[in-house]
Amino acid sequence: MTAEAAGSDPVIDVRGLVKRFGAKTVVDGFSIRVERGEIYGFLGPNGSGKTTTIRMLCGLLTPDAGEGTCLGLDIRTQSAAIKRQVGYMTQKFSFWEDLSIRENLDFVARMYGLPDRRRRVGDALDRLGLAERQAQLAGELSGGWKQRLALAACILHEPRLLLLDEPTAGVDPKARREFWDEIHALAETGLTVLVSTHYMDEAERCHQIAYLAYGKLMTHGTVDEVVAGSGLHTVAVSAPHLGRVAAELEGRPGVEMVAAFGTRLHVSGTDRAALDEALAPWAGRADVRVEPTGPTLEDVFIHLMNRSTDNFR
Template sequence: MNDVATAAPWAIDVRGLTKRYGGRTVVDHIDLRVRAGRICGFLGPNGSGKTTTIRMLCGLLTPDEGEGSCLGLDIRRQAAAIKRQVGYMTQRFGWYEDLSIRQNLDFVARLFELPQRAAAVDAALAQLGLVERQHQLAGALSGGWKQRLALAACLLHQPRLLLLDEPTAGVDPAARRDFWDQIHALAAGGITVLVSTHYMDEAERCHELAYIAYGRLLARGTEAEIIRAAGLAVVEVAGELAPGQVAALRAAPGVRSVAAFGARLHVAGTDAERLRQAVAPLAALPGVRVTPAEPNLEDVFIGLIGQAQDNFAEGAAMGTK
C-alpha cells in the first residue's frame, strides 16, 4: 500500500460479524477492515454471505454477534446515521420503471430531504452522463443505463462509502468498463468502495480483495498477496482430452483444482512434485503439451471454494462445521 492509503482512517472496521437464520450461520465471524479511498472487491460464490454482510455494514441488518464501525460510527448503536452516509446499490434494479430518470432521482432526493433538490439532481445527471436521457422512462433503459441511474441515485446525497452488490451482473463489457472507470474516479476523490463481483477481471481492478465462502472469510489482501499466500503450483495442459481423462486428473493426488480455459486446463496444487506426477501421464500423450504456469486469482479461488465446507450441508446447522 502507498503512504496515503496507509495513513487513511478505516472506513470499515468490523470484527466477528455474525448472522444466523433459522439455526444456520450465514455469516460466520467475519473480520474486515478497509481504509478510506480504497476499492475492496468482495468475492465469493452465490449464497456465501456477501449480501448479508453488506446489509449489516450499512445498517439494514443487526448482527447477532460482532462489533465495529462503519465511517467511524458504531454499526449497532448508530445504524441510522450510517445509512445517511452510505450509498447502497442492490443486485437488482430497484427504481420505478414507470418514472423517468429525473423523476426517480428527484424521489431519492426527497427521501434524503436534500436542500436544493433540483441542483443535486442536475449534478448527479451530469456526473453519470444522464442529462440527455433524463426524461426517458427507467423501464425503457438498457442494463448499462439502468446501472448508471442506480449509481446516480447512490451518489445523490454525497456518501462517503459505496456498497455495491454485484452491480455489473448482466451488463455488457463496454458498460462494465465505463462503470469501473467511474468507480476509480470516485475512489480517487476519497470515496471508499466495497463491491461484490463474480468477474475476475473486475477483481483485478480492485485495490484489495476479500474472499468469502459459506459465510467464512478465506482470503484477504491485495491480488499479489492472496496469490502468494495460496502457495499454489500450476501447470497448463493444452490439447484435446477425453472427459474421463479430465475426471481422472481432478481426482489425482496432489490436484486441488482443474479449471478449463478453452482447450487449455489450469491444474493447481500445493505440492509441485505431486502435481508433476499427476500430470505426467498426460504429458506423454500425442498432441498434449504440459507447461508450468503462473497461478492467477481464479486458480486460488477455485481451490479455496473446493476446500470450504457448505454451511447449508447436512450437519452444518448442528454446529459440526
C-alpha cells in the same frame, strides 16, 4: 488504495461479527479493516454471507456478536447516523419505470430532503452521462443505462461509503468497464466502496478482496496476496484431444482441479512434487506441451470453494 488513504483512520474496522438466522450461522467471526478511498471486493459462492456481511458493516443489520465502527461510528449504537452517509445499490433495479430518469433522481433527492435539488440532479446527470437521456422513461432503458441511473441515485446525497451488491449482473462488457471506470474515479475523490461480485475480472479491479465461504472469511488481501497465499500450483497443458487428457488426469494423486481454458487445460494442486509426477507421462510427449503457469484468481476461487463446507446443506 489512494495516496490519501494511507495512514488515515479506517472507514470500517470490525471484529468478530456473527449473524444468525434461526439455527443457521450466516456470518461467523468476521473481522476486517477498510481504509478511506479503497475499493473492497467481496467474493464467494451464493449463500456465503456476502450481502449479510456488507449490511452489518454499514448498520443495516445488527450483528448477534462482535463489534466495530463504520465511518467512525459504532455499528451497533449509531446505525442511523451511518445509514445517512451510505449509498446502497442493490442487485435488483428498484426505481420507478414509469418515471423519466430526471424524475426518478428528483424523487430520490426529495426523499433525502436535499437542498439545491435541481443542481444536484443536474450534476448527477452530467457525471453519469445521463443528461441527453434525462427525459427517457426508466422502464425503456437497457441494463447498462439502468445501472447508471441507479449509481446516480446512490451518489446524489454525496455519501462517504458506497455499497454495491453484484451491480453489473446481466450488463454487457462495455457497460461494465465504463461502470468500473466511474467507480475508480469516485474512489479517487475519497469515496470508499464495498462491492460483492462473481466476476473475476471485476475482483481484479478492487484494491483489496475478501473471500467468504458459508459465513467464514477464508482469505483477504490484494489479489496478488490472495493468489500467492493460496498455496496452489498450476500447470498449463496443451494437447490434442484435451477432453481425453482431462479425464485421465482427474483424480490422480496431486491433481486437485482440472479446468479447460480455450485450447489449454489448467491442472492445479497444492503439492508441487505430486502434481509434477502426475503430469510426467505427458511431459515427454512430442504432441503435448506442459508448462508451469501462475494460478488465476478463478483457480484460487474454485480451490477455496472445494475446501469449504456448505453450512446450509
